[in-house]
Amino acid sequence: MTQTLLFACDLSAENRAAYARAVRLAVEHGARLDVIHVLDPYLPHRVLHDLEEAVVADMKAILTDIREDYALPEPKMLIQTVAGSAYAEIIREAHEREVDMIILGAHRKRGQPDLVAGTTLARVLRSAPCPVLSVSHLASQEWQDILVPVDFSLTSRHTLRETLKRFPDARLTLLHAWDIPGERELGSDSDYARWRDREVARLRTQLERETEQLMSELDDVPELELVLEQGDPLEVLMTRLRRQPPDLLALGSRGQLGRQSQITEQLLAEPHCDIMLCRAW
Incomplete structure (x- = not known):
């Protein structure tokens, strides 16, 4: 059975290394890569619709840049947005898709462990049904x-x-x-x-x-x-x-x-x- 990797993309510069690693892992293991971005569900419906199109376009543009930078083929992929609480939606999507691994970017508040507990990353780690990768280094390593x-x-x-x-x-x-x-x-x-x-x-x-x-x-x-x-x-x-x-x-x-x-x-x-x-x- 083909593996499925789930990457939660937040479109930040720090998140780019994790995105690149997710693509590389999918290519190397012949896995499907599902890329999601979690939107604020309380935005007005019209704003949410326009934002969804812009976010998907940005995720596709970042993917193109990553593939060119690392000379990677495009794995089997699904790129989409969901609305809700970030950590809860990541966990829900992981269960529904029966993913083999969740990939996230590293915590941004370096050197401040007291700020980690309530982050999306820490909450996903506590509830994830599969291994979770926290990526902070370049995918070329x-x-x-x-x-x-x-x-x-x-x-x-x-x-x-x-x-x-x-x-x-x-x-x-x-x-x-x-x-x-x-x-x-x-x-x-x-x-x-x-x-x-x-x-x-x-x-x-x-x-x-x-x-x-x-x-x-x-x-x-x-x-x-x-x-x-x-x-x-x-x-x-x-x-x-x-x-x-x-x-x-x-x-x-x-x-x-x-x-x-x-x-x-x-x-x-x-x-x-x-x-x-x-x-x-």
């Missing part, structure tokens, strides 16, 4: 190095499976942040050090076993690197992204408030790379 934080949860397992399925030729780095109690108080004790080393070895063995089980379920297995780093998960991840940013970060999103939500909001406010967020199912 290859997604060769992909970073996947893992914590042995159902969410991270599903995220790893989605990543392996969608990008079988990429180089994957699996990052697990570990924090063993007593390090500050007993770090210099030889007995504690031996116990800590055994725990780290056990974690690596567990991670390797979990990964091998997933590998057995898939035909194409890319190059993998396992990285264990001590510390708070958010701090470890942000340090890694600043020091060695990947081309794409594949992250699980539980769609709920709490620590995972804080991590997601920090990443969206400080995007060092493109981000794919996946739900637990």
Whole structure:
């Protein structure tokens, strides 16, 4: 069955990179690309009709420019407008069209995680029925190095499976942040050090076993690197992204408030790379 990608276009300059990535993904995967723009439903009917024609014309013009800039053929496409609340319409269209992925531009308020929670992007991430791509980098950049934080949860397992399925030729780095109690108080004790080393070895063995089980379920297995780093998960991840940013970060999103939500909001406010967020199912 042909894949369907849904791109929500807001006609901004910042949104152009996401539009280009959506077109490129559709071409590379032989997918259909549905491009929508959400209009304000409270505009007068005559204004709404005229605006719809202008918006569709602009989306087609941007598409022509993108195809010329990246030398891309035109994928099978549908370009249209809908009226309503932006995030609600994107979610509704994703369900009705049974899309395989939603593609959005990055959050514009860089460095301000407290402003992310109420944005269209954050709301779509909490309710999307499929993986969501937040794109901030040029589509000319290859997604060769992909970073996947893992914590042995159902969410991270599903995220790893989605990543392996969608990008079988990429180089994957699996990052697990570990924090063993007593390090500050007993770090210099030889007995504690031996116990800590055994725990780290056990974690690596567990991670390797979990990964091998997933590998057995898939035909194409890319190059993998396992990285264990001590510390708070958010701090470890942000340090890694600043020091060695990947081309794409594949992250699980539980769609709920709490620590995972804080991590997601920090990443969206400080995007060092493109981000794919996946739900637990």
